[in-house]
Amino acid sequence: MPITTAEFDYIRELVRNRSAIVLDPGKEYLVESRLVPLARSEGLESIADLVSELRNGSGAGRLATQVVEAMTTNETSFFRDVHPFEALRSAVLPDLLKKRSGERALTIWCGAASSGQEPYSIAMTIKEHFPELGGWSIRFLATDLSTEMLEKARAGRYAQIEANRGLPAHLLVKYFERRGTGWQVKDELRGMVDYRPLNLIEPWPSLPRCDLVFLRNVLIYFDVETKRAILEKIRQVLRPDGYLFLGAAETTMNIHDGFERVPIDRAGCYRPRGFGS
Ligand SMILES: C[S@@+](CC[C@H](N)C(=O)[O-])C[C@H]1O[C@@H](n2cnc3c(N)ncnc32)[C@H](O)[C@@H]1O
Secondary structure, eight states, X not given: OOOOHHHHHHHHHHHHXXXXXXXXXXXXXXXXXXXXXXXXXXXXXXXXXXXXXXHHOTTHHHHHHXXXXXXXXXXXXXXXXXXXXXXXXXXXXXXHHHHTTTTTEEEEEESSXXXXXXXXXXXXXXXXXXXXXXXXXXXXXXXXXXXXXHXXXXXXXXXXXXXXXXXXXXXXXXXXXXXXXXXXXXXHHHTTOEEEEXXXXXXXXXXXXXXXXXXXXXXXXXXXXXXXXXXXXHHHHEEEEEEEEEOTTOOOTTTOTTEXXXXXXXXXXXXXTTTOO
Protein backbone atom coordinates (compact mmCIF):
# COMPACT_ATOMS: atom_id res chain seq x y z
CA MET A 1 0.00 0.00 0.00
CA PRO A 2 1.40 3.44 -0.88
CA ILE A 3 2.43 5.69 1.97
CA THR A 4 -0.40 7.96 3.20
CA THR A 5 -0.02 11.71 3.64
CA ALA A 6 -0.22 11.34 7.42
CA GLU A 7 2.53 8.69 7.45
CA PHE A 8 4.72 10.77 5.15
CA ASP A 9 4.21 13.87 7.34
CA TYR A 10 5.09 11.89 10.45
CA ILE A 11 8.32 10.56 8.88
CA ARG A 12 9.39 13.90 7.46
CA GLU A 13 8.81 15.64 10.79
CA LEU A 14 10.85 13.00 12.59
CA VAL A 15 13.71 13.17 10.07
CA ARG A 16 13.72 16.96 10.11
CA ASN A 17 13.74 17.17 13.91
CA ARG A 18 16.58 14.71 14.26
CA SER A 19 18.81 15.58 11.29
CA ALA A 20 17.49 18.80 9.68
CA ILE A 21 17.14 16.88 6.40
CA VAL A 22 14.16 18.36 4.55
CA LEU A 23 11.86 15.94 2.72
CA ASP A 24 9.53 18.02 0.59
CA PRO A 25 6.20 16.70 -0.65
CA GLY A 26 6.98 14.71 -3.77
CA LYS A 27 9.63 12.69 -1.96
CA GLU A 28 7.14 9.99 -0.94
CA TYR A 29 8.79 7.56 -3.39
CA LEU A 30 12.15 8.11 -1.65
CA VAL A 31 10.68 7.46 1.79
CA GLU A 32 9.02 4.29 0.50
CA SER A 33 12.10 2.97 -1.24
CA ARG A 34 14.26 3.52 1.85
CA LEU A 35 11.81 2.51 4.57
CA VAL A 36 10.06 -0.56 3.13
CA PRO A 37 13.32 -2.60 3.38
CA LEU A 38 13.88 -1.24 6.91
CA ALA A 39 10.33 -2.21 7.95
CA ARG A 40 10.85 -5.73 6.56
CA SER A 41 14.16 -6.14 8.34
CA GLU A 42 12.35 -5.26 11.56
CA GLY A 43 9.68 -7.89 10.90
CA LEU A 44 7.06 -5.26 10.08
CA GLU A 45 4.65 -5.61 7.17
CA SER A 46 4.40 -2.02 5.98
CA ILE A 47 5.28 1.62 6.49
CA ALA A 48 1.98 1.95 8.37
CA ASP A 49 3.24 -0.64 10.88
CA LEU A 50 6.61 1.11 11.04
CA VAL A 51 4.95 4.44 11.86
CA SER A 52 2.76 2.86 14.51
CA GLU A 53 5.84 1.20 16.05
CA LEU A 54 7.60 4.59 16.00
CA ARG A 55 4.63 6.18 17.76
CA ASN A 56 4.05 3.53 20.42
CA GLY A 57 6.64 0.78 20.27
CA SER A 58 9.08 -0.04 23.06
CA GLY A 59 12.08 0.26 20.72
CA ALA A 60 10.88 3.54 19.20
CA GLY A 61 14.11 5.43 19.98
CA ARG A 62 16.36 2.87 18.27
CA LEU A 63 13.94 2.59 15.35
CA ALA A 64 13.81 6.38 14.91
CA THR A 65 17.62 6.44 14.64
CA GLN A 66 17.45 3.74 11.98
CA VAL A 67 14.80 5.67 10.06
CA VAL A 68 16.92 8.83 10.08
CA GLU A 69 20.02 6.92 8.97
CA ALA A 70 18.03 5.23 6.20
CA MET A 71 16.91 8.65 4.95
CA THR A 72 20.43 10.06 4.64
CA THR A 73 21.93 10.12 1.16
CA ASN A 74 25.47 8.80 1.39
CA GLU A 75 26.55 9.28 -2.21
CA THR A 76 30.28 9.94 -2.39
CA SER A 77 33.40 8.97 -4.32
CA PHE A 78 37.17 9.34 -4.23
CA PHE A 79 38.40 12.80 -5.31
CA ARG A 80 34.79 13.82 -5.95
CA ASP A 81 34.63 16.82 -8.33
CA VAL A 82 38.46 16.85 -8.66
CA HIS A 83 38.77 20.68 -8.33
CA PRO A 84 38.75 20.89 -4.51
CA PHE A 85 41.62 18.41 -4.31
CA GLU A 86 43.50 20.26 -7.02
CA ALA A 87 43.03 23.50 -5.03
CA LEU A 88 44.17 21.75 -1.88
CA ARG A 89 47.36 20.60 -3.60
CA SER A 90 48.20 23.73 -5.53
CA ALA A 91 47.15 26.56 -3.20
CA VAL A 92 45.51 25.75 0.12
CA LEU A 93 48.00 23.33 1.67
CA PRO A 94 51.05 25.27 0.44
CA ASP A 95 49.57 28.39 2.10
CA LEU A 96 48.78 26.57 5.36
CA LEU A 97 52.25 25.02 5.38
CA LYS A 98 53.74 28.50 5.28
CA LYS A 99 51.38 29.93 7.90
CA ARG A 100 51.82 27.04 10.31
CA SER A 101 55.55 26.51 9.84
CA GLY A 102 56.14 27.77 13.40
CA GLU A 103 53.73 25.45 15.18
CA ARG A 104 54.17 22.55 12.73
CA ALA A 105 50.61 21.41 13.41
CA LEU A 106 47.48 21.17 11.29
CA THR A 107 43.91 20.39 12.27
CA ILE A 108 41.57 19.12 9.58
CA TRP A 109 37.86 18.31 9.91
CA CYS A 110 35.72 16.56 7.34
CA GLY A 111 32.16 17.13 8.54
CA ALA A 112 30.00 14.80 6.43
CA ALA A 113 32.46 12.06 5.68
CA SER A 114 29.97 9.38 4.62
CA SER A 115 31.82 6.11 3.88
CA GLY A 116 35.27 7.69 4.01
CA GLN A 117 36.25 8.32 0.40
CA GLU A 118 36.53 12.08 0.98
CA PRO A 119 38.80 11.98 4.06
CA TYR A 120 40.96 9.29 2.46
CA SER A 121 41.27 11.47 -0.67
CA ILE A 122 42.47 14.37 1.51
CA ALA A 123 44.88 12.04 3.31
CA MET A 124 46.27 10.76 -0.02
CA THR A 125 46.72 14.36 -1.24
CA ILE A 126 48.77 15.09 1.87
CA LYS A 127 50.85 11.93 1.60
CA GLU A 128 51.51 12.26 -2.11
CA HIS A 129 52.39 15.93 -2.31
CA PHE A 130 53.49 17.08 1.13
CA PRO A 131 55.97 14.55 2.54
CA GLU A 132 57.32 17.31 4.80
CA LEU A 133 54.06 17.10 6.77
CA GLY A 134 55.25 13.68 7.96
CA GLY A 135 57.13 15.48 10.73
CA TRP A 136 54.15 17.64 11.74
CA SER A 137 51.39 16.95 14.20
CA ILE A 138 48.31 16.37 12.08
CA ARG A 139 44.93 16.01 13.73
CA PHE A 140 42.40 14.76 11.19
CA LEU A 141 38.84 14.32 12.36
CA ALA A 142 36.09 12.92 10.14
CA THR A 143 32.48 12.85 11.31
CA ASP A 144 29.04 11.86 10.11
CA LEU A 145 25.57 11.34 11.49
CA SER A 146 25.34 7.79 10.18
CA THR A 147 26.93 5.14 12.37
CA GLU A 148 26.68 2.65 9.52
CA MET A 149 28.71 4.96 7.25
CA LEU A 150 31.23 5.63 10.01
CA GLU A 151 31.77 1.90 10.47
CA LYS A 152 32.40 1.48 6.76
CA ALA A 153 34.74 4.47 6.72
CA ARG A 154 36.67 3.17 9.71
CA ALA A 155 36.97 -0.28 8.17
CA GLY A 156 38.30 1.29 4.95
CA ARG A 157 37.08 -1.59 2.80
CA TYR A 158 35.80 -0.78 -0.67
CA ALA A 159 34.29 -2.77 -3.52
CA GLN A 160 35.98 -2.68 -6.91
CA ILE A 161 33.17 -0.52 -8.26
CA GLU A 162 33.79 2.07 -5.51
CA ALA A 163 37.53 2.07 -6.19
CA ASN A 164 36.78 2.59 -9.89
CA ARG A 165 35.02 5.85 -9.05
CA GLY A 166 37.68 8.56 -8.98
CA LEU A 167 40.66 6.70 -7.59
CA PRO A 168 43.66 6.82 -9.97
CA ALA A 169 45.28 3.40 -10.49
CA HIS A 170 48.67 4.48 -9.11
CA LEU A 171 47.05 5.60 -5.83
CA LEU A 172 44.98 2.43 -5.63
CA VAL A 173 48.02 0.19 -5.78
CA LYS A 174 50.01 2.42 -3.46
CA TYR A 175 47.53 2.97 -0.63
CA PHE A 176 45.22 -0.07 -0.85
CA GLU A 177 45.68 -3.81 -0.78
CA ARG A 178 43.56 -6.50 -2.37
CA ARG A 179 40.98 -8.09 -0.07
CA GLY A 180 38.93 -10.75 -1.85
CA THR A 181 37.15 -8.98 -4.69
CA GLY A 182 37.62 -5.54 -3.11
CA TRP A 183 40.27 -3.28 -1.63
CA GLN A 184 41.44 -2.43 1.86
CA VAL A 185 42.93 0.97 2.77
CA LYS A 186 46.42 0.43 4.14
CA ASP A 187 46.98 1.25 7.79
CA GLU A 188 49.35 4.15 7.03
CA LEU A 189 46.37 6.01 5.51
CA ARG A 190 43.62 4.61 7.72
CA GLY A 191 45.54 5.58 10.85
CA MET A 192 45.62 9.23 9.77
CA VAL A 193 41.85 9.70 10.17
CA ASP A 194 39.91 9.67 13.42
CA TYR A 195 36.22 8.87 12.73
CA ARG A 196 33.56 10.02 15.20
CA PRO A 197 29.80 10.47 15.20
CA LEU A 198 28.58 14.07 15.00
CA ASN A 199 25.16 15.43 14.18
CA LEU A 200 25.69 18.85 12.63
CA ILE A 201 22.53 20.25 14.23
CA GLU A 202 23.60 19.28 17.73
CA PRO A 203 26.30 21.09 19.74
CA TRP A 204 29.91 20.47 18.63
CA PRO A 205 31.68 20.27 21.98
CA SER A 206 34.43 17.95 20.82
CA LEU A 207 35.58 19.97 17.83
CA PRO A 208 39.00 21.61 18.03
CA ARG A 209 39.87 24.86 16.23
CA CYS A 210 40.43 23.86 12.61
CA ASP A 211 42.75 25.01 9.84
CA LEU A 212 40.80 23.23 7.15
CA VAL A 213 37.13 22.21 7.03
CA PHE A 214 35.51 20.06 4.38
CA LEU A 215 31.73 20.21 4.57
CA ARG A 216 30.65 19.10 1.14
CA ASN A 217 27.31 18.00 -0.22
CA VAL A 218 25.40 18.07 3.03
CA LEU A 219 24.11 21.66 3.36
CA ILE A 220 21.99 21.00 0.26
CA TYR A 221 19.68 18.84 2.37
CA PHE A 222 18.93 21.60 4.90
CA ASP A 223 16.76 24.73 4.93
CA VAL A 224 18.33 28.20 4.86
CA GLU A 225 18.13 28.77 8.64
CA THR A 226 19.91 25.48 9.31
CA LYS A 227 22.59 26.27 6.70
CA ARG A 228 23.12 29.68 8.31
CA ALA A 229 23.36 28.22 11.82
CA ILE A 230 25.89 25.60 10.69
CA LEU A 231 27.97 28.18 8.80
CA GLU A 232 27.97 30.33 11.94
CA LYS A 233 29.28 27.40 13.97
CA ILE A 234 31.96 26.77 11.34
CA ARG A 235 32.94 30.42 11.66
CA GLN A 236 33.54 29.70 15.36
CA VAL A 237 35.68 26.59 14.87
CA LEU A 238 37.59 27.68 11.76
CA ARG A 239 40.73 29.65 12.45
CA PRO A 240 40.60 33.16 10.98
CA ASP A 241 43.12 32.29 8.26
CA GLY A 242 41.75 28.79 7.63
CA TYR A 243 39.81 27.38 4.68
CA LEU A 244 36.35 25.90 4.16
CA PHE A 245 35.39 23.68 1.24
CA LEU A 246 31.72 23.33 0.28
CA GLY A 247 30.13 21.15 -2.40
CA ALA A 248 29.79 22.27 -6.02
CA ALA A 249 26.09 23.11 -5.56
CA GLU A 250 26.62 24.92 -2.24
CA THR A 251 27.57 28.47 -1.33
CA THR A 252 27.73 30.85 1.62
CA MET A 253 26.41 33.64 -0.60
CA ASN A 254 23.15 35.20 0.61
CA ILE A 255 23.25 32.85 3.59
CA HIS A 256 26.17 33.95 5.76
CA ASP A 257 28.29 37.01 5.03
CA GLY A 258 31.15 35.94 7.30
CA PHE A 259 32.88 34.10 4.45
CA GLU A 260 34.40 35.11 1.15
CA ARG A 261 35.03 32.90 -1.81
CA VAL A 262 38.66 32.11 -2.57
CA PRO A 263 39.10 32.65 -6.30
CA ILE A 264 40.30 29.19 -7.22
CA ASP A 265 38.48 27.87 -10.23
CA ARG A 266 35.42 25.74 -9.37
CA ALA A 267 36.91 24.58 -6.08
CA GLY A 268 34.08 25.75 -3.77
CA CYS A 269 36.69 27.14 -1.41
CA TYR A 270 35.94 29.87 1.19
CA ARG A 271 37.70 31.65 4.01
CA PRO A 272 36.53 33.85 6.86
CA ARG A 273 35.90 37.35 5.54
CA GLY A 274 38.43 40.00 6.41
CA PHE A 275 41.24 37.72 7.50
CA GLY A 276 42.60 36.28 4.26
CA SER A 277 46.00 37.33 3.07
C1 LIG B 1 25.95 13.10 0.09
S1 LIG B 1 26.93 12.65 1.47
C2 LIG B 1 28.36 13.65 1.21
C3 LIG B 1 29.63 12.90 1.43
C4 LIG B 1 30.92 13.66 1.11
N1 LIG B 1 31.04 14.86 1.90
C5 LIG B 1 30.98 14.01 -0.35
O1 LIG B 1 30.82 15.18 -0.71
O2 LIG B 1 31.20 13.11 -1.16
C6 LIG B 1 26.07 13.48 2.79
C7 LIG B 1 26.42 12.95 4.17
O3 LIG B 1 25.90 13.85 5.14
C8 LIG B 1 25.47 13.11 6.26
N2 LIG B 1 24.49 13.90 7.02
C9 LIG B 1 23.22 14.21 6.71
N3 LIG B 1 22.65 14.93 7.68
C10 LIG B 1 23.58 15.10 8.64
C11 LIG B 1 23.60 15.76 9.90
N4 LIG B 1 22.53 16.39 10.39
N5 LIG B 1 24.75 15.71 10.61
C12 LIG B 1 25.86 15.07 10.15
N6 LIG B 1 25.90 14.43 8.97
C13 LIG B 1 24.77 14.44 8.22
C14 LIG B 1 24.90 11.83 5.67
O4 LIG B 1 24.89 10.77 6.61
C15 LIG B 1 25.83 11.58 4.48
O5 LIG B 1 26.82 10.66 4.78
